[in-house]
Amino acid sequence: MSDLSKLKNVGKAALADFAVLGIASTAQLAACEPDDLYVKLCALTGQRHDPCVHDVFAATIHQARTGEALNWWTFTPARKERMKAGTFCKV
Known part of the structure; x- marks a missing residue:
C-alpha cells in the first residue's frame, strides 16, 4: 500500500x-502544485474534472508538506474566489 x-x-x-499523474509517494506529492496537477490530469485524461479534485490536490499537498490533515473542502472557498476572479486554472 502506498x-x-x-x-x-x-x-x-x-x-x-495520482497513478495517472505518475505520483507514487507523499514526498513526490509535496513537491507538486495543485494547479499543475489539476491541469495535467485534465490533459492526460482528455476531460475537465470537477474542480473539487483541485481541492483534494490542495489538501493532500498541504498535508504532505506540513503534516496538517485538513478536510479538502477547507480549500474550496479560496478556489471559488479564484474562479470568480478568473484566475483559476484554464483547462
Missing part, C-alpha cells in the same frame, strides 16, 4: 488520479 493512501483525503479515486 503512503499516499494514508493521507486524510485520499481514497480510491484520488489514488487513481
Whole structure:
C-alpha cells in the first residue's frame, strides 16, 4: 500500500488520479502544485474534472508538506474566489 493512501483525503479515486499523474509517494506529492496537477490530469485524461479534485490536490499537498490533515473542502472557498476572479486554472 502506498503512503499516499494514508493521507486524510485520499481514497480510491484520488489514488487513481495520482497513478495517472505518475505520483507514487507523499514526498513526490509535496513537491507538486495543485494547479499543475489539476491541469495535467485534465490533459492526460482528455476531460475537465470537477474542480473539487483541485481541492483534494490542495489538501493532500498541504498535508504532505506540513503534516496538517485538513478536510479538502477547507480549500474550496479560496478556489471559488479564484474562479470568480478568473484566475483559476484554464483547462
